[in-house]
Amino acid sequence: xxxxxxxxxxxxxxxSALDVVRLHAERxxxxxxxxxxxxxxxxxxxxxxxxxxxxxxxxxxxxxxxxLFPSLTVRSGSEGVASLGCEGDIVLLAVVxxxxxxxxxxxxxxxxxxxxxxxxxxxxxxxxxxAEAKRSGAEILPVDSEHSAIFQCLAANGRKAPEEIAKLIxxxxxxxxxxxxxxxxxxxxxxxxxxxxxxxMGKKISVDSATMMNKGLEVIEASRLYNVPGEKIxxxxxxxxxxxxxxxxxxxxxxxxxxxxxxxxxxQYALTFPERTKSPLRSLNLSEVGxxxxxxxxxxxxxxxxxxxxxxKEGGVAPAVLSGANERAVGDFLEGRISFNxxxxxxxxxxxxxxxxxxxxxxxxxxxxxxxxERA
Ligand code: MG
Numbered sequence: 001x002x003x004x005x006x007x008x009x010x011x012x013x014x015x016s017a018l019d020v021v022r023l024h025a026e027r028x029x030x031x032x033x034x035x036x037x038x039x040x041x042x043x044x045x046x047x048x049x050x051x052x053x054x055x056x057x058x059x060x061x062x063x064x065x066x067x068l069f070p071s072l073t074v075r076s077g078s079e080g081v082a083s084l085g086c087e088g089d090i091v092l093l094a095v096v097x098x099x100x101x102x103x104x105x106x107x108x109x110x111x112x113x114x115x116x117x118x119x120x121x122x123x124x125x126x127x128x129x130x131a132e133a134k135r136s137g138a139e140i141l142p143v144d145s146e147h148s149a150i151f152q153c154l155a156a157n158g159r160k161a162p163e164e165i166a167k168l169i170x171x172x173x174x175x176x177x178x179x180x181x182x183x184x185x186x187x188x189x190x191x192x193x194x195x196x197x198x199x200x201m202g203k204k205i206s207v208d209s210a211t212m213m214n215k216g217l218e219v220i221e222a223s224r225l226y227n228v229p230g231e232k233i234x235x236x237x238x239x240x241x242x243x244x245x246x247x248x249x250x251x252x253x254x255x256x257x258x259x260x261x262x263x264x265x266x267x268q269y270a271l272t273f274p275e276r277t278k279s280p281l282r283s284l285n286l287s288e289v290g291x292x293x294x295x296x297x298x299x300x301x302x303x304x305x306x307x308x309x310x311x312x313k314e315g316g317v318a319p320a321v322l323s324g325a326n327e328r329a330v331g332d333f334l335e336g337r338i339s340f341n342x343x344x345x346x347x348x349x350x351x352x353x354x355x356x357x358x359x360x361x362x363x364x365x366x367x368x369x370x371x372x373x374e375r376a
Pocket of ligand 1: 146
């Protein structure tokens with residue numbers, strides 16, 4: 001039995017991960033669950049999967065959970081959630097935002113397999129996470145569909161030979177506003193931004209998909225995971241979301257991974273790698289799909305992508321500032337305080353004002369993140 005710690009169990013990825021566990025009950029056992037708040041869903045998950053430990057970030061919520069399950073070990077606060085990074089054989093990290101950084105570091109320090117869905121942790125502190133993983137020998141497997149696709153293409157190449165990689169090509173659906181002008185975008189509402197055409201996801205990532213910042217964060221994520229510089233990472237709009245990403249090798253060959261869009265594939269592969277096992281996915285019938293389209297990204301009306309390339313190039317704390325400022329701006333947009341187009345403007349101003357720290361420590365990154373969130 002492989003034991004799992006699932007951080008962010010009530011979110012979209014966490015729920016899909018528990019679906020995968022249900023399908024492979026003979027193979028996986030849930031040791032620990034963490035969520036931000038108490039909810040009936042969390043209580044149901046504890047009932048169904050009987051973990052040894054649960055963590056709830058909100059202390060009042062932790063008390064409520066403890067009252068329901070007196071024999072369960074319940075931890076609270078950010079430290080309580082982060083401590084679950086040291087539990088189980090595999091840590092599936094799916095909390096939103098920079099809150100994932102400490103649990104990710106805990107997981108790699110304790111040599112767990114880290115199945116990582118929290119891209120903000122890799123964006124803000126990717127260099128620290130990768131360095132710790134190298135030191136401890138911890139494995140990091142991507143749960144993001146694009147990065148899982150790249151991982152699968154690299155594995156299919158069968159060699160660990162970074163010099164053979166010419167390009168990583170990350171596909172993007174283009175989100176709900178593909179083809180729209182900046183004037184149109186000025187007045188879009190949070191409800192419109194949350195209506196993603198392909199994927200059902202949490203709120204923050206849905207808005208990030210609408211601004212294209214999600215793809216920007218994914219460029220940085222790919223750079224950290226595969227140690228490939230920004231110049232060799234391209235973004236390709238692909239509205240059908242069937243080709244999940246591609247790798248071009250130095251001889252000109254491109255490998256791609258195709259499947260119907262379903263997060264459970266990337267989650268399951270991260271849990272069972274190097275094995276492949278049966279999954280709930282429907283088989284992809286390309287003659288039914290009919291056509292696959294590809295376009296270059298629109299960098300004029302969606303400036304977030306270029307801001308991410310800029311942050312990656314600047315290095316230091318710039319990616320952490322990009323990610324923190326974006327989290328803040330997305331929150332403000334969802335609460336109706338700023339317009340859609342003000343999201344990238346806020347991020348840009350923060351990048352302009354950010355301190356230059358070439359080799360940041362964890363403290364530097366946390367400081368840069370709080371600087372990025374301050375109201376301008
Ligand atoms: Mg993705």
